[in-house]
Amino acid sequence: MTPPGGDTQHGIRRRNLARVLRTVAAQGPVSRPAVAARIGLTRAGVAPLVDELLRAGLLVETGRAATGGRGRPGSELAVSDRGPAGIGAEIGVDHLAVCAVDLRGRVRARVAADAANRHRAPGPVLRRLSGLLAEVAAEIAAEGLRPAGLTVAVPGLVARDTTTVVHAPNLGWRAADLAPGLAAVTAPEGGASSVPLTVENEANLGALAELRLGGGAGRSAPPADFVHVSAEAGIGAAVVVDGQLLRGARGFAGELGHVPVYPDGPPCDCGGRGCLEQYAGEPAVLRAGGLTPERATAAHPGPGARIALLARRAADGDAAVVGALHEAGTALGIALAGAVNLLDPQAVVLGGALAGLAPWVLPSLERELALRTAVTAEAGRAGGPAVRVSRLGADGPLLGAAHAALQGVLDDPLHSCAPAHPPRN
Numbered sequence: 016m017t018p019p020g021g022d023t024q025h026g027i028r029r030r031n032l033a034r035v036l037r038t039v040a041a042q043g044p045v046s047r048p049a050v051a052a053r054i055g056l057t058r059a060g061v062a063p064l065v066d067e068l069l070r071a072g073l074l075v076e077t078g079r080a081a082t083g084g085r086g087r088p089g090s091e092l093a094v095s096d097r098g099p100a101g102i103g104a105e106i107g108v109d110h111l112a113v114c115a116v117d118l119r120g121r122v123r124a125r126v127a128a129d130a131a132n133r134h135r136a137p138g139p140v141l142r143r144l145s146g147l148l149a150e151v152a153a154e155i156a157a158e159g160l161r162p163a164g165l166t167v168a169v170p171g172l173v174a175r176d177t178t179t180v181v182h183a184p185n186l187g188w189r190a191a192d193l194a195p196g197l198a199a200v201t202a203p204e205g206g207a208s209s210v211p212l213t214v215e216n217e218a219n220l221g222a223l224a225e226l227r228l229g230g231g232a233g234r235s236a237p238p239a240d241f242v243h244v245s246a247e248a249g250i251g252a253a254v255v256v257d258g259q260l261l262r263g264a265r266g267f268a269g270e271l272g273h274v275p276v277y278p279d280g281p282p283c284d285c286g287g288r289g290c291l292e293q294y295a296g297e298p299a300v301l302r303a304g305g306l307t308p309e310r311a312t313a314a315h316p317g318p319g320a321r322i323a324l325l326a327r328r329a330a331d332g333d334a335a336v337v338g339a340l341h342e343a344g345t346a347l348g349i350a351l352a353g354a355v356n357l358l359d360p361q362a363v364v365l366g367g368a369l370a371g372l373a374p375w376v377l378p379s380l381e382r383e384l385a386l387r388t389a390v391t392a393e394a395g396r397a398g399g400p401a402v403r404v405s406r407l408g409a410d411g412p413l414l415g416a417a418h419a420a421l422q423g424v425l426d427d428p429l430h431s432c433a434p435a436h437p438p439r440n
Contacts, residue, residue, distance in 0.1 A: 348383020
């Protein structure tokens with residue numbers, strides 16, 4: 016995104032600094048001439064920008080790089096493994112997690128804790144989260160890193176451009192502003208710099224993580240248009256169009272879990288009936304598989320424990336669990352068909368807990384999409400978009416949060432303590 020300043024000389028310099036930093040972060044180590052070629056500037060134009068980023072400690076020189084031609088070889092550039100770090104936090108129904116990533120995209124610290132957050136007031140949850148955040152901050156400080164921003168992933172609706180959770184049914188939260196409860200971390204006393212805070216829906220952050228990290232060895236880069244579906248106790252979705260999140264007028268786009276699948280079905284916590292979560296959410300699948308959600312939670316606490324239980328039972332041929340996952344896939348396919356017909360995405364990406372259950376969910380999901388979508392079939396394939404499984408799994412929202420927290424540095428490298436703004440891709 017364009018840093019502040021518009022087309023003034025100062026604004027153009029800021030924009031070009033951001034372009035240099037992004038190029039080195041994405042492709043480094045890389046030589047100065049290569050940076051100039053990739054962003055369309057002359058070598059003379061890039062030189063002072065690189066020098067400024069070196070002085071700021073955002074770039075480092077790693078050694079000599081062959082030029083492939085005449086003249087003295089230049090030094091390769093890489094982003095520093097010290098300096099700013101993005102802090103991501105996740106508030107789940109049964110866990111809390113925090114991680115920090117540096118400008119190279121490496122996870123430098125991570126902590127997690129089991130936590131029974133369902134219907135617990137925000138205050139105690141945020142106090143415990145603040146303790147985990149302090150642990151991570153101390154760990155990265157010992158490595159020469161400082162927090163550049165904090166992004167918190169929550170399983171609920173977040174009012175656009177605010178830190179207020181409007182409604183998180185599975186937490187039982189309404190109109191909960193998280194900023195005061197995290198003030199000790201984001202605005203510490205004693206002269207320490209304040210840390211910009213962003214609060215974002217977990218499915219949106221999972222989609223941003225898929226955009227940035229979803230490729231990898233043996234995998235193609237994610238498409239520019241896709242629907243990302245993730246699940247824990249509830250089910251959320253994010254819509255990406257031309258590489259950008261579709262947020263909606265109030266920031267509430269993507270509430271797939273509360274799309275009615277069977278309108279006369281059981282009541283939902285949102286106030287509706289027959290919502291997708293009543294058939295494909297974790298508690299619903301546990302019940303349909305012959306497991307009591309409360310007992311399963313007590314026996315298998317912590318993030319991903321019940322999903323792992325379902326996967327083990329399905330792999331062992333438990334007919335009730337296999338049938339429950341088949342029905343969950345059917346309900347997902349019905350709910351997704353409307354989104355696919357409306358948006359025509361290139362792909363549907365299963366992330367979060369759903370990634371671990373894909374072998375048993377995908378067949379019925381893909382069948383429903385093929386039956387119910389009007390999208391013109393690609394050559395040799397059934398109708399509907401490709402369905403792919405995220406390699407990030409349940410880590411997607413947390414990693415997306417940490418990378419989003421670095422966005423201010425990448426947008427405006429020398430003014431990264433500006434006020435918080437929503438994560439951009």
